[in-house]
Amino acid sequence: MPADTNILEIEALCVEAGGKELLHHLDLAIPEGEVHALLGQNGSGKTTLMMTIMGYSGYQVTHGEIRFKGQDITALNVTQRARLGIGIAMQRPPTIQGVTLSKLLAYELEHTRAPADMAELAKIAEIEPFLNRSINDGLSGGEIKRAELAQLLAMSPAFSMMDEPDSGVDIEALSLVGKLIHRLFSPDEKHPVKRKAGLIITHGGHVLNQYPIDKAHVMHDGKIGCSGNPAMIIEAIGASGYEACVRCMETR
Numbered sequence: 001m002p003a004d005t006n007i008l009e010i011e012a013l014c015v016e017a018g019g020k021e022l023l024h025h026l027d028l029a030i031p032e033g034e035v036h037a038l039l040g041q042n043g044s045g046k047t048t049l050m051m052t053i054m055g056y057s058g059y060q061v062t063h064g065e066i067r068f069k070g071q072d073i074t075a076l077n078v079t080q081r082a083r084l085g086i087g088i089a090m091q092r093p094p095t096i097q098g099v100t101l102s103k104l105l106a107y108e109l110e111h112t113r114a115p116a117d118m119a120e121l122a123k124i125a126e127i128e129p130f131l132n133r134s135i136n137d138g139l140s141g142g143e144i145k146r147a148e149l150a151q152l153l154a155m156s157p158a159f160s161m162m163d164e165p166d167s168g169v170d171i172e173a174l175s176l177v178g179k180l181i182h183r184l185f186s187p188d189e190k191h192p193v194k195r196k197a198g199l200i201i202t203h204g205g206h207v208l209n210q211y212p213i214d215k216a217h218v219m220h221d222g223k224i225g226c227s228g229n230p231a232m233i234i235e236a237i238g239a240s241g242y243e244a245c246v247r248c249m250e251t252r
């Protein structure tokens with residue numbers, strides 16, 4: 001694959017859930033080795049887009065195509081997409097009673113041949129205290145973020161998505177989240193040539209202070225209305241909220 005090939009390409013994507021169209025002819029391209037941010041008002045469709053890329057069954061693609069490394073994956077299920085190298089850290093992952101985090105991480109490490117071991121992973125993600133508890137059972141918001149990132153690190157996917165890794169995280173824990181994100185996207189034995197690619201949903205943009213994001217996209221009403229320099233977009237939103245963004249998108 002040439003160096004500047006897109007790892008992810010989405011074309012004219014329409015998605016329905018609960019009998020309602022939530023994404024409307026959405027286009028997005030993320031080149032190999034780039035990490036992009038997804039911004040937008042509550043309810044603009046960010047999580048819907050991420051869950052659809054991952055292939056969750058509650059989101060029905062009615063039009064358009066999702067391509068990963070040049071392959072049309074629109075009809076593939078979550079497991080097939082995960083095997084191709086797509087991973088996600090969810091905003092509100094479910095509690096799974098009876099399965100411990102250590103058991104899940106051990107399974108992932110064994111099956112993905114990620115360049116990490118359990119003890120090291122537990123130490124760097126600071127998840128030792130809840131390794132032997134059921135997944136997400138009674139974890140605080142910040143602990144859930146660390147557990148989710150540890151799972152992504154254990155899978156070491158070529159393309160990682162994160163839904164608000166910086167929300168509800170205190171200032172000190174933010175720098176830990178930043179460290180884990182750095183490690184996640186760094187080249188490693190499995191992906192030795194260049195850093196890995198990804199997509200991160202963020203509201204406050206804190207993650208931008210932790211990691212050099214290549215490009216930001218602003219979603220509005222189920223579409224990407226604006227894409228560009230992350231710092232400039234965050235500054236514009238900080239100065240005048242999404243109102244100016246929405247006006248700009250709607251007049252184009």
Ligand SMILES: Nc1ncnc2c1ncn2[C@@H]1O[C@H](COP(=O)(O)OP(=O)(O)OP(=O)(O)O)[C@@H](O)[C@H]1O
Pocket residue numbers: 017018019020022040041042043044045046047048049058
């Ligand atoms: N299964 C569903 N059935 C009906 N509507 C849904 C369903 N899932 C999501 N929606 C609606 O789709 C819209 C987009 O939701 P989504 O969670 O993608 O937004 P978001 O941009 O991630 O929001 P937030 O920033 O608040 O997390 C919302 O209005 C939501 O209520």
